[in-house]
Amino acid sequence: MLAGWSFRHGVHPPDSKALTEAVPVRRMPFPREIVLPLRQHAGKPARLIVRKGDHVERGDKVGEADGWISVPIHASAAGTVTDVDWWPHPDGSMERAVRIAVDEFSPQIPRPRMVPEWEGLDARDVVAAVQQAGVVGLGGAAFPTHVKLLPPDGVTVELLLVNGAECEPYLTTDHRTMVEFPERVHFGTRVMMRTLGVERAVIGVEKNKPDAIDVLRRTAPTDLDVEVVPLTVKYPQGAEKMLIKTVTGREVPSGKLPAHVGTVVQNVGSIAAIGEIFQTGLPLVERIVTVTGPALRRPSNLIVPVGTKLRDVLDFCGGLREDVAEVLFGGPMMGSAQPDLDVPLLKGTTGVVALTHRETKPKTAYPCIRCGHCLDACPVFLNPQLLGSLAQAGRYEEMEAASLMDCMLCGCCSYVCPSNLPLSQMFALGKAAARRRRELVA
Amino acid sequence: MDASQILTSVSILGGVGLAFGTLIALAHLRLRVWEDPRIEALTDVLPGANCGACGFAGCRAFAEGVLEGAAVPAGCTVLSRDEVEDVAEFLGVDVGESNRRVARLLCAGGSDVALRKADYYGIESCAAALAVTGGGKGCAWGCLGLADCAVSCDFDAIHMTPFGLPWVEPDACTGCNDCVVACPLDLFVLLPVGDPLLVQCRNLMEGEAATEVCSVACNACGRCVQDGAPGLIEMRSGLAVIDYGRIGEANPEAIGRCPTGAIAWVLGAQDFPGAPVTSEVT
Numbered sequence: 001m002l003a004g005w006s007f008r009h010g011v012h013p014p015d016s017k018a019l020t021e022a023v024p025v026r027r028m029p030f031p032r033e034i035v036l037p038l039r040q041h042a043g044k045p046a047r048l049i050v051r052k053g054d055h056v057e058r059g060d061k062v063g064e065a066d067g068w069i070s071v072p073i074h075a076s077a078a079g080t081v082t083d084v085d086w087w088p089h090p091d092g093s094m095e096r097a098v099r100i101a102v103d104e105f106s107p108q109i110p111r112p113r114m115v116p117e118w119e120g121l122d123a124r125d126v127v128a129a130v131q132q133a134g135v136v137g138l139g140g141a142a143f144p145t146h147v148k149l150l151p152p153d154g155v156t157v158e159l160l161l162v163n164g165a166e167c168e169p170y171l172t173t174d175h176r177t178m179v180e181f182p183e184r185v186h187f188g189t190r191v192m193m194r195t196l197g198v199e200r201a202v203i204g205v206e207k208n209k210p211d212a213i214d215v216l217r218r219t220a221p222t223d224l225d226v227e228v229v230p231l232t233v234k235y236p237q238g239a240e241k242m243l244i245k246t247v248t249g250r251e252v253p254s255g256k257l258p259a260h261v262g263t264v265v266q267n268v269g270s271i272a273a274i275g276e277i278f279q280t281g282l283p284l285v286e287r288i289v290t291v292t293g294p295a296l297r298r299p300s301n302l303i304v305p306v307g308t309k310l311r312d313v314l315d316f317c318g319g320l321r322e323d324v325a326e327v328l329f330g331g332p333m334m335g336s337a338q339p340d341l342d343v344p345l346l347k348g349t350t351g352v353v354a355l356t357h358r359e360t361k362p363k364t365a366y367p368c369i370r371c372g373h374c375l376d377a378c379p380v381f382l383n384p385q386l387l388g389s390l391a392q393a394g395r396y397e398e399m400e401a402a403s404l405m406d407c408m409l410c411g412c413c414s415y416v417c418p419s420n421l422p423l424s425q426m427f428a429l430g431k432a433a434a435r436r437r438r439e440l441v442a
Numbered sequence: 443m444d445a446s447q448i449l450t451s452v453s454i455l456g457g458v459g460l461a462f463g464t465l466i467a468l469a470h471l472r473l474r475v476w477e478d479p480r481i482e483a484l485t486d487v488l489p490g491a492n493c494g495a496c497g498f499a500g501c502r503a504f505a506e507g508v509l510e511g512a513a514v515p516a517g518c519t520v521l522s523r524d525e526v527e528d529v530a531e532f533l534g535v536d537v538g539e540s541n542r543r544v545a546r547l548l549c550a551g552g553s554d555v556a557l558r559k560a561d562y563y564g565i566e567s568c569a570a571a572l573a574v575t576g577g578g579k580g581c582a583w584g585c586l587g588l589a590d591c592a593v594s595c596d597f598d599a600i601h602m603t604p605f606g607l608p609w610v611e612p613d614a615c616t617g618c619n620d621c622v623v624a625c626p627l628d629l630f631v632l633l634p635v636g637d638p639l640l641v642q643c644r645n646l647m648e649g650e651a652a653t654e655v656c657s658v659a660c661n662a663c664g665r666c667v668q669d670g671a672p673g674l675i676e677m678r679s680g681l682a683v684i685d686y687g688r689i690g691e692a693n694p695e696a697i698g699r700c701p702t703g704a705i706a707w708v709l710g711a712q713d714f715p716g717a718p719v720t721s722e723v724t
Contacts, residue, residue: 086647092576094583094647339560339578362563425565428573436626 006232007245009379011412013169013235013333015208019299020172020292025180027303028316030077030102034307035087035344036062037097041136042143043069050098054081059110059282062098071134071144073098076285076305078106088340090329090349097344100307113281118191123149126195133283134347135274139163139174139238139267140330142348145274148266149195151259160193160201161247161258164216164268165231165238167206168331171351173290174268176301178205178212181272182219188275189226196264200225202247203268208233235333236410240265242379254406269350289345291317293354295324304345311341313352325360328353333411363420374413374423380406384413384423391426396433404430480533481505487529489520491596493618495543514538519616520597543617543632545599545610547712549585550642550704552605554715556584556656567593569626580655583644585629594624604716611718612711639670639684639692642712643704646680653702660704670696675705 039045046063056062056075063073079102087097115133118126131146151157162185166174178185189201205213207230216228231237231246241252243265250261258265273284285306292299297318304313310327314320320327328335329349345352374384382403390399404427413423484505492500496517498507507513508529515521515529516538530537557580562571568590571577577586587606599614600621608621612635622630629644643660645652652659662680671691676683682705684692694707711717 085651088582090575092572092574092582336575337560339562339575422565425570425574429565429567429570432569432573432626440623 006234006237007242007379009377009381009412010234010236010242011377011415012233013415015233016169017172017175017208019170019294020290020301021175021209023172023176023299023301025176025288025301025303028305028308028313030108030305031308031312032102032104033082033309034075034077034079034100034102034305035097035309035342036073036075036100036307037087037089037095037344037346038063038073039089039095040073040142040306040346040348041071042141043067043071043147046070046073048084048096048098050081050084052081052083055079056081056100057111058106058108059114059285062100065131069144069147071131071136071146072283074134074283074285074306075100076307077102078108079103088343090336090338090343090346092336092339110282110285114283115277115281117281118278123195123197126191130274130277133277135270135277135284136347137267138269138273138287138347138350140334140348140350142346145266145270148264149192151196151264152257155259156262157196157198157259157264158200158262159248159264160189160196160198161243161263161265162189162201162203162268162271163238163240163243163265164203164205164209164212165243166209166268167233167235167237167239168333168335168350169235170292170353171290171331172292172301173288173350175209175212176290177269177272177288178209179215181276182215184272184275184279185216185268186219186221186226186275187279188271188273190221190224191274191278192264192266192271193224198264201227203228204231204237204243204247205229206231206233206237235412236379236408239379239408239410241408254403284347287345287347287349289313289349290351290353292351293328294359295321295327295354295356297321306347307344309341310338310343310345310352313345314341314354320354321356323356323358324354325357326355328355332359333415334409365421366419368419368421371418373416373418377412377416379410379412380408382407384427387430388413388421388423388426391430396430396437399427399430400434404434407431478509480509484508484529484533487525487532488518491520491616491618493520493596493616493620495519495616495618508533508535511535514540516540519543519618542635544612544615544635545591545617545621545630546633546640546708547585547608547610548629548631548640548642548644549583549607550658550706550712550714551579551581551584551656552603552607552714552716553587554605555658556581557654572626581645581659583627583646584656585627590624590626591621591630594620596620601718603714605714607714607717609712609714609717633686634689637686637689637692638694638707638709639674639689639696639705640708640712641682641684641705643681648680652680658702658704661702663701665699665701666696666705669699 044066047066049064050062058078060075061072065072079100082101083099086094089095127146127149135145136142220226289304300317327338407427409424411424485502488501496504498504515526517540559580560578562577568586568588591608592600597614599611600608603609617632645659648662652661664677667675697705697707
């Protein structure tokens with residue numbers, strides 16, 4: 001154990017979490033309309049199983065898992081399907097989405113126990129139950145959680161790593177989950193440990209959340225080997241590979257999965273979601289979201305039904321200030337700016353950050369001066385300066401040869417660049433070009 | 443150092459050089475591969491853009507194709523009509539017919555008619571904007587106007603209109619396919635210059651949902667399907683689709699009742715507001 005050590009490189013952006021880190025989680029009332037895109041997770045989108053006019057109860061499926069790397073989508077409120085049509089998606093495109101007019105006077109009582117009791121289930125049943133409950137990684141990538149519960153053949157997993165780092169500025173979603181729902185975190189950890197057959201679990205929490213560390217330690221089960229490890233405050237501590245490096249000292253090889261170094265990493269929010277579905281019997285229909293930022297009147301931590309429109313969430317938080325310039329899904333380092341306030345909050349939406357002109361002032365990009373700051377910042381040891389100049393020249397194939405695919409778009413290079421070069425956007429462009437080239441070849 | 447040393451070295455090196463030179467000259471005589479001198483001459487006359495619009499792997503391959511009879515001079519879409527005739531006369535072959543194709547934009551939603559939801563700050567490139575959350579345009583299928591196509595065009599045939607649409611000058615377009623590849627939204631197609639019927643929209647939404655984001659979007663009303671030749675136009679997932687295999691049956695009545703102008707009868711250049719006015723091309 002290298003507790004107290006850290007991964008190399010990285011940056012120290014101001015964490016800006018004071019706006020919401022002490023604000024208790026509140027439940028947002030059901031909005032009038034819920035919009036559920038069929039693509040909310042990594043992998044294959046869900047397959048539509050409802051029609052216009054159908055009535056759904058809270059927790060009923062509107063989309064079925066289409067294959068192994070896919071999960072169902074559940075109605076997050078009782079109501080009537082008014083339409084299945086194109087709707088703005090947080091990734092900027094238009095997607096097929098189920099629109100549900102929420103019953104105004106419904107008590108929103110879910111059907112009894114849609115997820116089976118955990119006691120007595122074997123590992124395969126747990127995996128199936130987690131898939132059927134629609135659980136995905138709540139840390140942003142929305143990768144179906146059940147896939148991680150079955151490690152690939154020939155790989156032994158020794159350690160479950162619960163990711164409570166939450167290194168992204170502004171966001172306090174995981175922080176509040178750990179402080180207010182520690183028993184869910186521990187219960188979810190127990191379920192995952194038994195399913196994976198691992199003996200040891202480590203919950204990694206950055207040191208700027210001492211209350212979360214304290215609560216988790218006090219409530220930790222005595223019959224399991226679960227350790228809470230305080231982590232150095234550094235961005236991107238919460239990146240899967242960085243966390244493994246910090247906690248175990250091992251490095252995940254390029255192109256390999258954490259399972260190849262005997263570890264499974266799971267976001268603390270997803271762990272709590274696993275705990276929650278087995279406790280309540282209700283599939284994943286809501287999540288905790290930090291809604292914050294200097295351009296928001298009442299920064300809050302909210303329990304939001306999946307599919308609630310951004311506009312409704314902002315209104316519930318007192319609305320935007322006049323000087324708002326940009327609304328992000330996710331934090332300022334990796335989040336995406338939203339061009340439309342009608343986009344729904346999805347399972348993978350970790351937070352909403354509203355920024356003013358002061359934080360987002362566009363800066364002129366100057367030529368690269370070869371200072372090398374980006375090389376010292378890149379946590380996966382790429383050469384952003386080289387990749388950037390290749391991107392500017394449109395030489396995307398050479399970018400791939402320079403390990404572009406190891407880039408996780410954490411934004412450290414753009415953050416430190418004194419010439420204000422939009423490096424991580426260039427890398428997003430390079431990755432999109434690589435995808436497109438593969439499609440053209442196929 | 444005395445002069446004899448210099449003389450020796452010069453004569454040795456000179457001798458070696460002479461010997462190898464003779465060898466090369468002999469080899470050249472013995473092992474020479476005869477090449478039609480007209481290939482070289484023709485390649486020099488051709489534009490040298492290696493654009494590939496003729497279907498050959500560059501200008502030299504096209505020259506070889508013409509001499510073998512696999513292609514006709516008119517197959518080069520970059521040469522002007524006069525130049526093509528000069529080439530044909532030089533080679534003593536027929537000018538030939540070519541089905542000249544030009545790039546057409548499947549979007550007419552300039553900033554004058556299309557809704558803009560947000561301002562985009564970032565790399566000035568459509569592909570870069572799409573790699574994040576798009577260019578802020580209301581229509582997710584429409585042209586972003588950041589000119590990736592105009593940058594890719596080697597013939598300066600694409601000009602951006604004041605409303606941010608790429609306008610293709612048909613006389614300058616060679617149909618080389620570069621803009622088709624460059625557009626991340628797949629908005630360009632190559633069509634024979636004589637095929638006038640065109641749906642200038644890719645928006646898959648229907649009815650008011652479509653026209654709310656762009657007043658010239660196809661709202662899938664289906665009038666063109668009724669007005670066009672039977673079976674020529676089909677409504678497919680919210681968009682009118684033309685069967686170009688039967689384009690010969692097309693007539694201007696097909697566009698007559700279109701409520702938005704999404705389907706257009708294009709003679710010459712596409713008619714975008716702010717674009718230069720051009721005469722009909724052949």
